[in-house]
Amino acid sequence: MVDKSIPDIVIGRLPIYLRSLTRMMEQGRQVTSSQELGERLGISAAQIRKDLSQFGEFGKQGTGYNIEFLTRKIQEILQVDRVWEVAVVGAGDVGHAVANYGGFQHRGFRITRIFDNDPSKIGTTFNNIKVMDIERMSEEIRKAGIQVAMLTVPAGVAQEVVDILVEAGIKAILNYAPVNLSVPAGVRVQYIDPAVHLQNMTYYLD
Amino acid sequence: MVDKSIPDIVIGRLPIYLRSLTRMMEQGRQVTSSQELGERLGISAAQIRKDLSQFGEFGKQGTGYNIEFLTRKIQEILQVDRVWEVAVVGAGDVGHAVANYGGFQHRGFRITRIFDNDPSKIGTTFNNIKVMDIERMSEEIRKAGIQVAMLTVPAGVAQEVVDILVEAGIKAILNYAPVNLSVPAGVRVQYIDPAVHLQNMTYYLD
DNA sequence: TTGTTTTTGTGCAATCAAACACAAGCGCGG
DNA sequence: CCGCGCTTGTGTTTGATTGCACAAAAACAA
Structure with a gap:
């Protein structure tokens, strides 16, 4: 939760996650999982979970991540919830x-x-x-x-x-x-x- | 020397070195050092030396690297000595x-x-x-x-x-x-x- | 020749990043 | 209500990358 110096390399992956999530949202999807996202991006599920966990707990066990909510959160983190x-x-x-x-x-x-x-x-x-x-x-x-x-x-x-x-x-x-x-x-x-x-x-x- | 699985991240830096070397050559420079190159690129001199040493010994102690020679070598490594x-x-x-x-x-x-x-x-x-x-x-x-x-x-x-x-x-x-x-x-x-x-x-x- | 300066290439240590593995939480079906 | 399957978040391990530090080589000056 606290922002104690997140590695650049993690920040660098967030826009990629964001792009993929946006695409899923356009396709009408509601929920995804670290596994699905990982497969789409060629990144391990564990890494995606660990990256996101640096900023908070955005998922729900057994269910995964609400796409709209996670999108919003990443936009906030990256400060692209503005223009x-x-x-x-x-x-x-x-x-x-x-x-x-x-x-x-x-x-x-x-x-x-x-x-x-x-x-x-x-x-x-x-x-x-x-x-x-x-x-x-x-x-x-x-x-x-x-x-x-x-x-x-x-x-x-x-x-x-x-x-x-x-x-x-x-x-x-x-x-x-x-x-x-x-x-x-x-x-x-x-x-x-x-x-x-x-x-x-x-x-x-x- | 032998090409035993060079890390991708090293390969990724070579084009950057190449671009900078080409620029130096255009400026009529003959010789450079890992230190100078590192300062230009914001990369440590040690890392540049280690990266290059993966492929051979291209420099000369006390002098540094001949720019034209090193350029040629990196072009060969990257296979851009052809079109x-x-x-x-x-x-x-x-x-x-x-x-x-x-x-x-x-x-x-x-x-x-x-x-x-x-x-x-x-x-x-x-x-x-x-x-x-x-x-x-x-x-x-x-x-x-x-x-x-x-x-x-x-x-x-x-x-x-x-x-x-x-x-x-x-x-x-x-x-x-x-x-x-x-x-x-x-x-x-x-x-x-x-x-x-x-x-x-x-x-x-x- | 000898000493000084410069710079490479590299073994080793330290730091950083990725993968593993699992307890705990959630949803759902019966 | 209970049990099963799924998925998260994370402590720990493994692996990769970077930085350090120095011997050895070259150049040069005296």
């Missing part, structure tokens, strides 16, 4: 794809700002959001109190943009640029690099 | 973004096929590649011996598409659909779900 405003930096193909993606709202995020430095893009509209000049980024982010950003700029300028984001108060960055970023303590970064993910698998090919 | 043909399934925004991305070629991959089931997309061209009817997918993949695929279709049809891909001989799947996939042993899956990555970080926000 975080997200700033996207970079209005290229990737920025375009994420801005157009409709699946964020239900999962705790809403893209409300898009920035770029290309005059031919500034002023155009992505999914009802006007692309703004990156010069105004710091001010806008600070004014709106935005803490979450997605970085979809070229690798060469990623670090300098990150420095501005951090300065403006961003605390969580989803980085699509294929470079490692340097950020101060208290700022989190997650990396999405398709080539890295692919290279993870080629080792195992014949 | 893998990649099939993209789903010609939506994400499929469009990855097909247009020019950064794959130098990292071991080349997208050579794009499939979709939407008649209005079939026949159009993405980055010089014609979008093909998904009906022909199985045959095309098998004929070309393609082992790597990127899945950028809606969540609802992801599993059924995966079943076809597996049947056609695909062994590595980079999945952008926000669902867990079920695949037989011998087939690897990596997941990219921006919402999951973001939810990983919101736990730590105030």
Whole structure:
């Protein structure tokens, strides 16, 4: 019950559980078990139970977990029982794809700002959001109190943009640029690099 | 030296090392050390040395690692010292973004096929590649011996598409659909779900 | 040559994560 | 009401991963 330093690796699995639970709920399911969830996810039932037990007792012996209740609890733990405003930096193909993606709202995020430095893009509209000049980024982010950003700029300028984001108060960055970023303590970064993910698998090919 | 079951977690770090080394090489650097690399990546120097020592002795005491040599070695280990043909399934925004991305070629991959089931997309061209009817997918993949695929279709049809891909001989799947996939042993899956990555970080926000 | 500095590769210890196994609780059928 | 089957939560064990610390090798300067 008490939150005494939950391992990162446990936190990292919660969004996976959440995604699967949401899917079950869409299918009209009411109840599941650690065993069923484990089979769907390729994770042992014991591990799922132990992960969840870090935060409370959400199940019922003999029955399992009420899907709606557990979903709600995990959303609370992850703080996605609210909607975080997200700033996207970079209005290229990737920025375009994420801005157009409709699946964020239900999962705790809403893209409300898009920035770029290309005059031919500034002023155009992505999914009802006007692309703004990156010069105004710091001010806008600070004014709106935005803490979450997605970085979809070229690798060469990623670090300098990150420095501005951090300065403006961003605390969580989803980085699509294929470079490692340097950020101060208290700022989190997650990396999405398709080539890295692919290279993870080629080792195992014949 | 001998490849006696290297832990997955070690393999997972190699692409990160590779990316950083490539960057150093672009900057004209010749030599680096486990310490420098570790500082750049936020990983302990000891861990980097131990990871690399699983595959051989690539460094020189007192000097460090020759960047070009180490790069080559890691490329060999990961089997990205060749170019893998990649099939993209789903010609939506994400499929469009990855097909247009020019950064794959130098990292071991080349997208050579794009499939979709939407008649209005079939026949159009993405980055010089014609979008093909998904009906022909199985045959095309098998004929070309393609082992790597990127899945950028809606969540609802992801599993059924995966079943076809597996049947056609695909062994590595980079999945952008926000669902867990079920695949037989011998087939690897990596997941990219921006919402999951973001939810990983919101736990730590105030 | 000799001493100093640097950095690797690795045995060992410590920490962290996963799996096991079971008592206890719940639901249900008879 | 009783007994059976199912499933949770968790103490304990097992296993994996990381960090520590140092001998040995290389480079370099004097």
